[in-house]
Amino acid sequence: MPRASEATIIDGRAIAAGLRESVAQRVSELRSSGRPVRLDALIIGGNGAGEVYAANQARTCGKLGIDYQLHVLGPDTSQAQMLDAIEQRNTDGACTGVMVHLPLPDALDTIAVQSSIAVHKDVEGVNPANIGGVIYGQRTLVPCTAAAVMHLIESTGVDLQGANVVVVGASDIVGKPVAVLAMQAEATVVSTNIHTDDLEGHCRQADVLIAAAGVPGLITDAHVRPGAIVIDVGINRVVDQETGVERTVGDVDFDAVKSIAGHVSPVPGGVGPVTVAMLLRNTLEAAARV
Amino acid sequence: MPRASEATIIDGRAIAAGLRESVAQRVSELRSSGRPVRLDALIIGGNGAGEVYAANQARTCGKLGIDYQLHVLGPDTSQAQMLDAIEQRNTDGACTGVMVHLPLPDALDTIAVQSSIAVHKDVEGVNPANIGGVIYGQRTLVPCTAAAVMHLIESTGVDLQGANVVVVGASDIVGKPVAVLAMQAEATVVSTNIHTDDLEGHCRQADVLIAAAGVPGLITDAHVRPGAIVIDVGINRVVDQETGVERTVGDVDFDAVKSIAGHVSPVPGGVGPVTVAMLLRNTLEAAARV
Numbered sequence: 001m002p003r004a005s006e007a008t009i010i011d012g013r014a015i016a017a018g019l020r021e022s023v024a025q026r027v028s029e030l031r032s033s034g035r036p037v038r039l040d041a042l043i044i045g046g047n048g049a050g051e052v053y054a055a056n057q058a059r060t061c062g063k064l065g066i067d068y069q070l071h072v073l074g075p076d077t078s079q080a081q082m083l084d085a086i087e088q089r090n091t092d093g094a095c096t097g098v099m100v101h102l103p104l105p106d107a108l109d110t111i112a113v114q115s116s117i118a119v120h121k122d123v124e125g126v127n128p129a130n131i132g133g134v135i136y137g138q139r140t141l142v143p144c145t146a147a148a149v150m151h152l153i154e155s156t157g158v159d160l161q162g163a164n165v166v167v168v169g170a171s172d173i174v175g176k177p178v179a180v181l182a183m184q185a186e187a188t189v190v191s192t193n194i195h196t197d198d199l200e201g202h203c204r205q206a207d208v209l210i211a212a213a214g215v216p217g218l219i220t221d222a223h224v225r226p227g228a229i230v231i232d233v234g235i236n237r238v239v240d241q242e243t244g245v246e247r248t249v250g251d252v253d254f255d256a257v258k259s260i261a262g263h264v265s266p267v268p269g270g271v272g273p274v275t276v277a278m279l280l281r282n283t284l285e286a287a288a289r290v
Numbered sequence: 291m292p293r294a295s296e297a298t299i300i301d302g303r304a305i306a307a308g309l310r311e312s313v314a315q316r317v318s319e320l321r322s323s324g325r326p327v328r329l330d331a332l333i334i335g336g337n338g339a340g341e342v343y344a345a346n347q348a349r350t351c352g353k354l355g356i357d358y359q360l361h362v363l364g365p366d367t368s369q370a371q372m373l374d375a376i377e378q379r380n381t382d383g384a385c386t387g388v389m390v391h392l393p394l395p396d397a398l399d400t401i402a403v404q405s406s407i408a409v410h411k412d413v414e415g416v417n418p419a420n421i422g423g424v425i426y427g428q429r430t431l432v433p434c435t436a437a438a439v440m441h442l443i444e445s446t447g448v449d450l451q452g453a454n455v456v457v458v459g460a461s462d463i464v465g466k467p468v469a470v471l472a473m474q475a476e477a478t479v480v481s482t483n484i485h486t487d488d489l490e491g492h493c494r495q496a497d498v499l500i501a502a503a504g505v506p507g508l509i510t511d512a513h514v515r516p517g518a519i520v521i522d523v524g525i526n527r528v529v530d531q532e533t534g535v536e537r538t539v540g541d542v543d544f545d546a547v548k549s550i551a552g553h554v555s556p557v558p559g560g561v562g563p564v565t566v567a568m569l570l571r572n573t574l575e576a577a578a579r580v
Contacts, residue, residue, distance in 0.1 A: 180466060188487070
């Protein structure tokens, strides 16, 4: 059935700007009552891209009134030294949030490092206790990408209770946590993966379709029910065969899907900027609960 | 399509006996190398049914070579006293497993109490970090009922990778953890709840159907695909209208379903005894990892 109009584009940049504004307001309130709001980030030195990202992060935090301390550790930092560095942040009353820039060198155990971050300072939501808390219905620091996906869905005004939510991809950091959050919202949730039979059939039943498989263009108009909400979590680097130019695309064939979906989030400019904003919101939440 | 034969009944009592035997063997090995295997259970006194259960538990542990200490606390135990009692167990090197008998009095915060159990001694898998660890693919102490459900499914020999698993009911302690475990096994997982549209249609697509809604007789032959595996997690007390006798029934209309399913677990005698055995297995696992 052809639709009279195209999908509403979910503007992740505008939503992120709104989140930052609200965070800045609440940070200001906390600070005026004398409360600390400080994010401590740990990074293994010599990671160029990571250091550029951290510098941007420092600037953004500054704009929002969040203190930021970057701790640069040497490239041969041992597991014990890393855990000790985190423990210092965990026990420092002036530090309200802790995060570790990835990737870590092979010699370090990433999950053990993440699990050592104090649950109430874990602003990326990478300590297993924080996602486990979601299952038990606790108000916890939710993994940023999963929180961003839920925020974009909610921005459309859809009622998730009883809605059919289909999650394409079951990764540990996105697909599974998003599925759990949708269960918590009382949706009917279908978690699919590369072994799923009849992916198209599952997807066509979705009121809300979340693409988090890491496969460029996997989701086409054939997967989408007219009027559905489509959230694209994919961030794939591809080289344009005609121009040779590298660009970032999602898991959704945007041009095909926008003619049938009710709402669709673009890549770039959808989940990405909101994920970054969610780190700031978690940083605020962690500070507010101290 | 009528089937030539009835479903295979999944014998939870026999499976539990096998688990206990294997636990006893491994406990014996640990102890012969001088390692402690001790479960400490905390209970608020004056709870008659709970104390009977604890006495049974002590006897079972004794048979398997597991030391058992029951700590009975007064009915007006404060939250701080309860947390202190747990901390003593957490830091006692001779104690390898800790559990708290529910229900707790209203004055105590159950989730805070459960979250205070050391992750590596949490033999019931109630600390959020343990179920969160499942999402991140860690080998953790899995909540006992969810672990029992997975064990019964695996006992049929089914390959879960790519199988359609439908979970009816999305409770925090059973439905959600089971869904996550099935995702971890690379199944396509459908989580349904009381708001789900067309529950029957979802269920009829299931290779494995898990009934955990707490509604007697909810699942009938109309919900089951011929040859499917049906696991009944329901434990409902009902009064027989003819005889007035109270009895325990599951969520599955067993007599109707056994003529169409490939495998079905009964109530009683299915998930229940295996859940009890899983506590013993978790107790062994916790001791083995010290």
